[in-house]
Amino acid sequence: MSQTTPGAEDASRGLPPEQLPPVSGPLVGDEPPPPRSNVVIKEILRGNAVTTILAIVLAMIIGGILIAFTDEDVQEAAGYFFARPGDTFAAIWSAVYGGYDALFRGAIFNYRADDFVTQIRPFTNALGFAAPLIAAGLGVALAFRVGLFNIGARGQMLIGAMFAALFTFNLELPMWIHLPLTLLFGILGGALWGGLVGLIKARTGAHEVILTIMLNYVAYYLLLWMVRTPGLLQREGTNQPISEATPETAQFPELLGPSFPQLDWGFVIVILATVLVWWVVERSSLGLRMRAVGENPHAARAAGVSVQRIYIYAMLFAGGLAGLAAMNQVQGSVTTGFTANIDAGIGFDAITVALLGRSRAWGTFVAGILFGVLKAGSFSMQAQGIPVDIVLVVQSLIVLFIAAPPLLRAVFFLPKTDQEKAAKARAKAAKKAVEA
Numbered sequence: 001m002s003q004t005t006p007g008a009e010d011a012s013r014g015l016p017p018e019q020l021p022p023v024s025g026p027l028v029g030d031e032p033p034p035p036r037s038n039v040v041i042k043e044i045l046r047g048n049a050v051t052t053i054l055a056i057v058l059a060m061i062i063g064g065i066l067i068a069f070t071d072e073d074v075q076e077a078a079g080y081f082f083a084r085p086g087d088t089f090a091a092i093w094s095a096v097y098g099g100y101d102a103l104f105r106g107a108i109f110n111y112r113a114d115d116f117v118t119q120i121r122p123f124t125n126a127l128g129f130a131a132p133l134i135a136a137g138l139g140v141a142l143a144f145r146v147g148l149f150n151i152g153a154r155g156q157m158l159i160g161a162m163f164a165a166l167f168t169f170n171l172e173l174p175m176w177i178h179l180p181l182t183l184l185f186g187i188l189g190g191a192l193w194g195g196l197v198g199l200i201k202a203r204t205g206a207h208e209v210i211l212t213i214m215l216n217y218v219a220y221y222l223l224l225w226m227v228r229t230p231g232l233l234q235r236e237g238t239n240q241p242i243s244e245a246t247p248e249t250a251q252f253p254e255l256l257g258p259s260f261p262q263l264d265w266g267f268v269i270v271i272l273a274t275v276l277v278w279w280v281v282e283r284s285s286l287g288l289r290m291r292a293v294g295e296n297p298h299a300a301r302a303a304g305v306s307v308q309r310i311y312i313y314a315m316l317f318a319g320g321l322a323g324l325a326a327m328n329q330v331q332g333s334v335t336t337g338f339t340a341n342i343d344a345g346i347g348f349d350a351i352t353v354a355l356l357g358r359s360r361a362w363g364t365f366v367a368g369i370l371f372g373v374l375k376a377g378s379f380s381m382q383a384q385g386i387p388v389d390i391v392l393v394v395q396s397l398i399v400l401f402i403a404a405p406p407l408l409r410a411v412f413f414l415p416k417t418d419q420e421k422a423a424k425a426r427a428k429a430a431k432k433a434v435e436a
Contacts, residue, residue: 054401055408056398058397059394059401060100060394062394063391064099067095067390070386071091074091102384102386104377105122105377106379106383107122107126108122110122121259123373125262126375127263127369128333129376130371130373131267131368132329135325136153138273138364139156139318139320139321141354142280142281142290142321143315144354145294145314146294148208148314148318152215152216152347153343153346153351154343154346154348155193155212155216155217155220156318157190157329158340159189160323160324161186161326162222163185163189164327168185169182169246172249173249178250182330182331183269183327186324190321190323191317193319194320195312195316195319197319198312198316199312208315220340223342224340227241227338227340241339241340245335245336246330251335252331255268269324269328274365278360281361289305322347322350325347326343329342329346352395353368354367374394
């Protein structure tokens, strides 16, 4: 370590910075880089996986608070809280633990059952509920990657069900022909309805949100009219607005046998669809053009990509996947005949699933399973006297926190991203400029 004499200090006093002698020592010099472990931990905490997990945890905490507030025993114990506060806390614990325990037993593993088959049946039910959500969510997510807000999955599902019923329900064919033919027509109907949106947008520039909203209504009332009209889709011998039952040769066989009735081969087809969407978007040349259009359509057009054609392709894929979701209903869950409400809200839930999955194929797959678990568990929660609306609130909160990462980072004191730091620095600079 170099030292300076008092005389040297007096000689350098008052000199401009550029004329001062160099200073050295252990506390002077370039700042050492942070340890590699710190950088890795910071990147993990900034990652999407941690954000998603914490969003679910925070939503569950808020859901537990709602369960406690709506529980009658908690309300009764709260009336004499200051006399015996322990009763209130015991009631809160009993309500929250009982609610989430019912969710776990109804959707993942029923440890109270006597045999293993009954114990794991809840999870197979959850997978069965998840299958159409995943298929429709993949369609919405693929459109998101192209920069299209497809909220028409409901209409595409309805048209897919209508096509399958019109063209295949009256046929008498062996299963190895009838089942894939019904599936094909359902996917085709959804693809044509989605492709219509892409075609109109490509030719006229009309916004896809308006188009899909209006076509949802068109599809609903068209199917409602057909299931009310004898000779079209209405079941013979009844005046109720319901279609004929799905022929046995067109139904998906049970995947694991009669002990697991909710899980059929439709779930396997959804897995294959997930692989296909992942490959198309992430690995194929078509997917490269789709992602380019989604990032910047003007730059993609300048690079020689036909933006209009990509819009049509994307909506054809999205509609076909929604048609696959409809076939999971018609050929799997609802085989006794369907009405104009065959979509069962799946078309709109698919938007939530796609957002939670961050518009990625496997992310959407996992998000669909999560929502299937919540749906399967909601029935056992209802048996505990908990309103099913609380499950819907939890789902909504998960999406809210996923869509607002800065809020989540503020709650859990997570490190800010580089973009957030840059935005904060720009805001400070702008504020100083205004003050100056």
